[in-house]
Amino acid sequence: MTDMHGVTPEGGAQPPKPGEEHAQHTAPAGQQPSYQQTYQQSSYQAPVQPQGYRAPAPVSVERKSHGLRTFLLAFCGAALACVIGLGGFAIWQAATGNSGGSSDDGQHTQLGAQSSGSVDAGDEDPTLAEAVAKKALPSVAAIDVYTNQSSMGGLYGYGYGSGANSGADSNTLTQSSLGSGVVLTEDGYIITNNHVVEGADALKVTVGGEQYDAEIVGTDPSSDLAVIKAKDASGLAPIEVGDSDELIIGEWVMTIGSPFGLEQSVATGIVSATSRSQIMDSGTDPFSGQSTGEPTIYANLIQTDAAINPGNSGGALVDADGKLIGINTLITSYSGNYSGVGFAIPVNYAVNIAQQIxxxxxxxxxxxxxxxxxxxxxxxxxxxxxxxxxxxxxxxxPGSGAAEAGIEAGDIITKFDGGAVESASDLMLAVRSKNPGDKVTLEVNRNGETKEVEVTLGSDDSSESASTQQQSGTSQESLLDRLFGGGSGSQQNAA
Structure with missing residues (x-):
């Protein structure tokens, strides 16, 4: 018989006889039990009688029968012995920490919170991803970008460089980057990111297995959105548009696009968070050293752990019904590739911009x-x-919503609709999350006194922007120079 505890008797002794195994468990730690001693302690010898001793004559005794009472007393004694034995064994187990693989008797201390009710996830359809992909894939396009200069590769974390020949003739179109887009109409209007098509001299889109030449219809650099048109296209499959305002954290989602040029790729995940906002400074042209445009304001982004890689930009983020809920746009990564944190522009905002374009x-x-x-x-x-x-x-x-509400130069805005404003960027993002005509409440500190001001937000249309640029001259720069000791170029933000 193999010793389950990994110990064998000394000197090759035989295994214990029945009834002796318990000695193996109760022997003091580090000491082997003596099987011989155990056996001797349980033996019996008759007592020796003295010489000349004569046994007395037998006495006849009449015994009364107490069979039932005797049986009950014996049974109770045996039961009490079992209880004492089991109790002692349980105490020994608790003291040594040896569970012995025994089953749970329900008497242990509960660790962690008690269940407050089961989570009813419903019957998960194992073909959900297949069904969603089948519905949404025909509405997602691959976009190839061509330029007349040597390729500079894709934007870090955004596009995907093709490694075009750096010595190519400047009059020869070469593929410089690629991205993705989402079909909005049967005749070929496609929404994508501005950074996907920015600087393009020619575009080609592949959708539904067909390739089309395409042109830029319009862009909105401050929102990183653009609309392009597939030329001579008809009968395309527009995507079904969902409602990004109804998203729930933890909701199942799928990303669709062309990561690294691998067209028609899908990945699944969940909505990790909503209302993620940030401002990205305008880039700088590596040749001229000039700014490439205005800052990009990303308000109320959808965060997801569904894979977004270079080439996915402009592609679709869809829900479990295959409806478009976002335009894949950004990733957070040390390498420039997928790290589990990606962002999409909410579809409600994106489609509104696309409709205007x-x-x-x-x-x-x-x-x-x-x-x-x-x-x-x-x-x-x-x-x-x-x-x-x-x-x-x-x-x-002059003439703005702030002017009409009585906001003055020198005021410090500390709250926007009850939310704390820590910086100029905070206020810019808060304003961008609203629509023209919305009414908001500002908390303003003026010369040490706090007051609330209700403002009706205006619109940054072209005429107002032009007027603002003409009026933001010397007086404004001198004010910022005097207050912050530097030029307004790096200090000023418009909201």
């Missing part, structure tokens, strides 16, 4: 009508400002 309008956004700088503890102490955080109003545009 298709209608031939210049896309507009909500605007407060002020020029801002960030207040922090350092400049507040230096210049004696009444607040150590917020958005300092450097200028109020």
């Amino acid at each position: 298709i209608d031939g309008k210049t896309p507009t956004h909500a605007q407060l009508g002020v020029s801002l700088s960030t207040v922090n503890a350092q400049n507040a102490q230096r210049y004696g400002l009444p607040a150590d955080s917020g958005a300092y109003v450097a200028r109020v545009n």
Whole structure:
């Protein structure tokens, strides 16, 4: 018999006899039990009688029968012995930490919270991803971008460089990057990211197995959105549009696009978070050293762990019904590739911008009508400002919603609709999340006194923007120079 505890008797002794195994468990730690001693302790010898001893004559005794009482007493004694034995064994187990693989008797201490009810996930359809992909894939296009100069590769974390010949003739179109897009109409209007098509001299799109030449219809760099048109296209499959305002964290989603040029690729995940916002500074042209445009404002982005890689930009984020809920746009990554944190522009916002472009309008956004700088503890102490955080109003545009509400230069805006404003960027993102005509409440610190002001947001249409640019001259720059000790170029933000 094999010793299950990995110990064998000394000297090759025989296994214990029945009834002796318990000695193996109760022997003191580090000491082997003596099987011989155990056996001797249980033996019996008759006592020796003295010489000349005569046994007394037998006495006849009449015995009364107490069979039932005897049986009951014996049974109770045996039961009590079992209880004592089991109790002692349980105490020994608790003291040694040996569970012995025994089954749970329900008497142990509960670790962690008790269940508050089961999660009813419903019957998961194993073909869900297949069904969604079948519905949405025909509505997602691959976009090839061609330029007249040597390829610079895709934008970091965004596009996907093709490695075109750096010595190519400047008059020869070469593929410089690629991305994805989503079909909005049967006749070929496709929404994508502005950074996918920015600087393109020619475009080709592949959708539904067919390739088309394409042209840019319009762009909105500040939102990183663009609309292109597949030439001579008809009968395409427009995607079904969902409602990004109804998204729930944890909801199942799928990304569709052309990561690294691998067309018609899908990946699944969940909505990790909503209302992620950030501002990306304008880039710089590596040849001229000039700014490539205005900052891009990403408000209320959808965060997902479904894979988004270079080439996925402009592609679709769809829900479990195959409806478009976002345009894949950004990733957070140290390598430039998928790291589990990607972002998409909400479809409600994106489609509104696309509709304006298709209608031939210049896309507009909500605007407060002020020029801002960030207040922090350092400049507040230096210049004696009444607040150590917020958005300092450097200028109020005449005729704007801020001007009509009584906002003045020198005010420090500290709250927007009840939410704290820590910087000029915070206020810009808060304004961009609204629509022209919306009413908002600002908390303003003016010369140390706090007041609430209701403002009706205006629109940053082309005429107002042009007027603002003409009026943001020397007086504004001198104000910022005086207040913050530097040029307005790096300090000023418009909202």
